[in-house]
Amino acid sequence: MSIRTPLARVEGLGAAHRGTEHFTRQRATAIALVPLSIWFTCSALSLIGAERTDAAAFLAEPVNAVLMALFVITAMIHMAAGLQVVIEDYVHNEAGKVVLLLLNKSFAWLVGAAAIYALLKIALLRT
């Protein structure tokens, strides 16, 4: 017989109260990134040697703008989850670990926000 309470057992969240959230997020974004990163690579290859206006016109297309936004957001979530595990594995100093985990999330938010801002500017203002 388990000494865990019935509530703890049905919640199934374990000692950290986070359950399999991180694991699932990492896999779900990985699956989404298979087609998205292939699309991104093909798009980038099609724009080799292009003028800025060609690249902007490509990214202003609704389908391309949406796919690029999805690629960036999904990649940022996948990246933050992956780098978090790397930090947790190798940094054993508690203070250093907390600082790096905060920097990790900040990096993903900053890069993601800057990329989405640029995309919105291209797609909505047709720069």
Next chain:
Amino acid sequence: MAEQAKKGRERPLSPHLQIYRWPVTMATSITHRATGVALAAGTLLVAWWLIATASGDDAYSTFSLVARSPLGLVILFGFVWSLAFHLLNGIRHLVWDAGYGFEIKTADRSGILVIALSVIVAAGIFAYVLLSNGAAS
């Protein structure tokens, strides 16, 4: 006894990274992590490209100039190969997550397949990049 343990008595260590001959699975495992970290740095290039496109012709030509420079091409090749490896090996991981391919022989073979395919894909893409880059300039 307890005091001796506190002082940090020399204990035998089991053989580690520098001792073992690296099996394929070990090499692909650490390479997956390394390429993941490299791709994280590579997101800066993607963001730079998008920001340059949004900013104006000067910013875009600066990006183009750097991307076409010898160092830029080396970095781009590293990015393309890292993406190819991480994508292919990521699919290998997803297959494992589904419960398949754990036999040692199978895992070794899929590892070698991933390494070979990643090199072929990256080389193919780069041949295309260099050809169209030459045609454009």
